[in-house]
Amino acid sequence: xxxxxENRFFHSRGIILFLMAIILCVAFFALPVIAKAADPTGAxxxxxxxxxxxxxxxxxITAFLVWFMQLGFAFLGAGLIRSKNNxxxxxxxxxxxxxxxxxxxxxxxxxxxxxxxxxxxxxDGNSFFGYSxxxxxxxxYDVSTIMLWFFQMVFAATAATIVAGAVAERMKITAYxxxxxxxxxxxxxxxxxxxxxxxxxxxxxxxxxxxxxxFAGSGVVHxxxxxxxxxxxxxxxxxxxxxxxxxxxxxxxxxxxxFVVIGTFILFFGWFGFNPxxxxxxxxxxxxxxxxxxxxxxxxxxxxxxxWMFMKTGKMDIVMxxxxxxxxxxxxxxxxxYIAPWAAVVIGAVAVPVMLFTANLVENxxxxxxxxxxxxxxxxxxxxxxxxxxxxxxGTYGGIQGVITGHFSQLAxxxxxxxxxxxxVGPTALLTFWVIKKTMGLRASRKEELQGxxxxxxxxxxxxxxxxxxxx
Amino acid sequence: MTIVIAAVTFVGLxxxxxxxxxxxxxxxxxxxxxxxxx
Numbered sequence: 001x002x003x004x005x006e007n008r009f010f011h012s013r014g015i016i017l018f019l020m021a022i023i024l025c026v027a028f029f030a031l032p033v034i035a036k037a038a039d040p041t042g043a044x045x046x047x048x049x050x051x052x053x054x055x056x057x058x059x060x061i062t063a064f065l066v067w068f069m070q071l072g073f074a075f076l077g078a079g080l081i082r083s084k085n086n087x088x089x090x091x092x093x094x095x096x097x098x099x100x101x102x103x104x105x106x107x108x109x110x111x112x113x114x115x116x117x118x119x120x121x122x123x124d125g126n127s128f129f130g131y132s133x134x135x136x137x138x139x140x141y142d143v144s145t146i147m148l149w150f151f152q153m154v155f156a157a158t159a160a161t162i163v164a165g166a167v168a169e170r171m172k173i174t175a176y177x178x179x180x181x182x183x184x185x186x187x188x189x190x191x192x193x194x195x196x197x198x199x200x201x202x203x204x205x206x207x208x209x210x211x212x213x214x215f216a217g218s219g220v221v222h223x224x225x226x227x228x229x230x231x232x233x234x235x236x237x238x239x240x241x242x243x244x245x246x247x248x249x250x251x252x253x254x255x256x257x258x259f260v261v262i263g264t265f266i267l268f269f270g271w272f273g274f275n276p277x278x279x280x281x282x283x284x285x286x287x288x289x290x291x292x293x294x295x296x297x298x299x300x301x302x303x304x305x306x307x308w309m310f311m312k313t314g315k316m317d318i319v320m321x322x323x324x325x326x327x328x329x330x331x332x333x334x335x336x337x338y339i340a341p342w343a344a345v346v347i348g349a350v351a352v353p354v355m356l357f358t359a360n361l362v363e364n365x366x367x368x369x370x371x372x373x374x375x376x377x378x379x380x381x382x383x384x385x386x387x388x389x390x391x392x393x394x395g396t397y398g399g400i401q402g403v404i405t406g407h408f409s410q411l412a413x414x415x416x417x418x419x420x421x422x423x424x425v426g427p428t429a430l431l432t433f434w435v436i437k438k439t440m441g442l443r444a445s446r447k448e449e450l451q452g453x454x455x456x457x458x459x460x461x462x463x464x465x466x467x468x469x470x471x472x
Numbered sequence: 473m474t475i476v477i478a479a480v481t482f483v484g485l486x487x488x489x490x491x492x493x494x495x496x497x498x499x500x501x502x503x504x505x506x507x508x509x510x
Contacts, residue, residue, distance in 0.1 A: 099489075106485075107478055134478040174493035181489050185482060440494045 062277025084452025301328025
């Protein structure tokens, strides 16, 4: 049965020209209005704040590190899937950040930070939705605003790419790219506005605690990406052969273990941009504590996961160690600034059972095929990370106090934050994938899936056999 | 005004991302079928 967009109505040059005209109009209107720009050279910013250069260098370099995590995600996911789908996976990984970042430039940033008044051009917005800074034009054409955009853009791109692994080996690339646009333009920024853009969650108060705390994005980035991944994997359905008729899951092995380890190394390295960079200032010397907390949680996750599996199987499972490290890193992302190093170790250790529990729930109970285990790492531990703020915050940074200091209000706020992620991302991701399914179709055909998506969708294989040349 | 432009762009771009690839793919499939027939 043809999808809506396969209908003959859309098969005319007219509709394509119409769409191209819309894009050209937008490009014209979106040109920055230089006359209205705030400080596009940086001269005024430098005169007003002598610390501006060091802070800007810090934010930009850490943003470059976070951008580099895209390669980590690509290696990790590519290694965990079969070789016949690798060109498809690398293409999705490369293009999802490209598309979501453009969506974030045009719409997402304005929605997320409009009304926050953090920097020039971000004056208009309410507690739910911002509406200034579209296309980085007008007064948002400013060195500080654009610095913030770059740092936030790489976070938005990270949330988008988390989904690639869960839906790998069967989702059409065109459908996936359409989804990337929506998460970068709407799903991620609206929730991000509530937490980081001066929205209602950031001002909500219970008892002596004011505002939910998610320092670098266990919720904003990882839970959002992880929940969208869960919904996407459910909507697209399991890969052929993943589940037996009795519902028992089969293991579909990846094709390249070194890719998995390389990807994890790169992600681990990138996390030193993700978490310490979220101070948005090198003059905030808490960055050393944040970096060490990040490291300790990741290392603990790897050690606990490795020995957990060793106790169970008698084998040293490097894939599990990699996932354990990532689980620890995701979990410590929200609390990294508010906790002492010992708490980072505890958070990293608990991240492993959280990951295993979530994996069991997704695969054995819900019967959802998450091809690379993205949901247990990002959703399960994003949730754990948000709660960990309310438990382990020791009051030394920002006055945030958790249960260990005898305060329970922050934990209550963090629970509300968790529920909000489910209430917002669940329905919107569901609607997005449903619309895509009904219009352009979500899933590759059975024939394409069995053959592997590389040849049907890209006309090339990741590892072509040596060309057979006939020697005369 | 900027909000209106942004909203129109959003709808336009999403439709473009959804419709154009579907049409292109369909046309290529039809062309390949025709080649095989010939």
